[in-house]
Amino acid sequence: MTDRIRDFLRVRRDLGQDEGPVMVLDLDVVRDNYTAFARSLPDTRVFYAVKANPAPEVLRLLAEMGSCFDTASVAEMEMVLAAGATADRISFGNTIKKERCIGRALKLGIRLFAVDCQAEVEKIARAAVATDVPTGEIRVFCRILCDGAGADWPLSRKFGCVPEMAADVLEHAHRQGLEAYGISFHVGSQQGNTEAWDGALGSAAAIFRECAERGIGLSMVNLGGGFPTKYLKAVPGVESYGEAIFRGLTKHFGNQIPETIIEPGRGMVGNAGLIEAEVVLVSKKSADADEVRWVYLDIGKFGGLAETMDEAIRYPIRTARDGDATEPCVIAGPTCDSVDVLYERQLYPLPVSLSIGDKVLIEGAGAYTTTYAAVAFNGFPPLQQIVI
């Protein structure tokens, strides 16, 4: 909660315009976060993960500050270009791409692509021919699997191949005339362990050696995202991550440290955004005095808080009654969907005095909220975002 957000919400309320949940994002925080990444990892290029929050104001700010951009789709590339970044600062980081989308990306000037199998390499090579782009201009990096231990939102096996397969994928790219550029991995979102990069860096170095033996010189390691934002638990600062990663690079690559990329999303915008929501109902399911209270908000899983799925992300929630006695509650959303419950397995302590109509402030809500919102489930509009 920054002073600027506090002031904005006060004015909004005074004007009587505080109907419905809203996410307010403070660009000053994004600026500070970018600066911290740039300082803590001075030799690393920052590719902001656009999917975390593609607000035009965020993209413009980061484009001005010199950031590069990790995009998941052609639509995201177009947004980044519209925000003023050039195509050489954009990667197509999705390992799952339609061939015609690769073609569109090439026409937009994008030359950096993620892959995790030979079929994806072949799509890129064919799209290059179809769009008359010399294959030698196109850089391809292969994503490898990583176990994600220590992450609050650990990744599935959806992206990446086993490290043992990567050299074959990259050799395949090389044989197609593409530039076999490097390796990427992701240590899991909201990664609390600064040492989590070590194992994957070891795998990357082994692939560099294997490719070198095949006559292919790799040059880049994409360290992915995973940098946390502060929810309820304290998290290490960006500097600690920078130091640990540098130690890992030195340990595994010696004095031949490769180019590096990071792809922060949550770490760049998470703590810049705050959701103001309203208590719609407080009730109990029985007259039993020990019965747990249910607190229903006007935002839930389908309105922007999708990351409460499996109670993975536990947002800090502030109220004007903080300081009063608390009791553990179930917290649920406003829709007629029974899975629209935010916290139930692990109850959430809220003030006993919390009442219908009270506002609550949900912190750390700048990433993975607005774009996750359902288009109109139950007739409720998607989460509104205001960038200040």
Place this chain on the structure above:
Amino acid sequence: MTDRIRDFLRVRRDLGQDEGPVMVLDLDVVRDNYTAFARSLPDTRVFYAVKANPAPEVLRLLAEMGSCFDTASVAEMEMVLAAGATADRISFGNTIKKERCIGRALKLGIRLFAVDCQAEVEKIARAAVATDVPTGEIRVFCRILCDGAGADWPLSRKFGCVPEMAADVLEHAHRQGLEAYGISFHVGSQQGNTEAWDGALGSAAAIFRECAERGIGLSMVNLGGGFPTKYLKAVPGVESYGEAIFRGLTKHFGNQIPETIIEPGRGMVGNAGLIEAEVVLVSKKSADADEVRWVYLDIGKFGGLAETMDEAIRYPIRTARDGDATEPCVIAGPTCDSVDVLYERQLYPLPVSLSIGDKVLIEGAGAYTTTYAAVAFNGFPPLQQIVI
């Protein structure tokens, strides 16, 4: 898959307009479903659960056929009114309502409200005063908890109070001058057991007796939804549900059978819709011959298939290669989100010959798909719907 949908998709493809996933909904199927409900439960009023699919064409058809409507929000009421139904055919079925939304509903002429606690009753009474609506015109029914055994998408404890509390809630409504109208419950979505209504009907009858002893005559039982649509498993026909429910009513209410309401959503539109999607990638995570294939589609959890959450709903998937040898696969969506995996714990058999660029047809996709789609996650547009 109806002939009309097949023809439509063929023309769309011939015109080269088959880019991106689409849900095609055949109104003839909705018409048949409505007729089946009306015939199988002849003394029951049908309140279509608008949240399942609020397409204007669906609402218009059902309004013409005489259906009533269960709505979750003021926006849904406005859509139903725009489709030609009158306010006396609309219920505000959400037990979680802002007081100002109740006021708006009353101004629109809505007089039927769900509650599950005294605080919600008080909101309605206050909103009636604020909008000058006589409280005696307003009917309130109390939702009770139900265990949901036998349902594929069982409900949490989010909606409803224990049956023992319902008489107090209804007496509270009665004392506020509202009409204590009846009881509602929901046996769980995609309920495969036709006998599932029996236990809740017993609870409802007990609450009728308890209220009668307090001098309050209830008149209505809202049997909720839960009527299944056919996915992979065969489901009983609507007639079987009608017969079982009638037996339950007779058993628990004797010759004083109350008015009844049903709220089908999935059962009304589920089998009317089909999604055509595309295979974006088929790959393996390692070179091991036994490694499972991953099939990535251009639609996933955030593009409309939210009900694959926890692999709850298992959609039938047809391909042009059906008949070829199959192998179990993981199926995943197109976004850069690792949880965007549809079926992994229980692998899904698909033809070994299935290839990148092939179309797949996802059946039973008429309910709870379009409105669940994220607004623009990863830059992907929400699921397009075409009603024919």
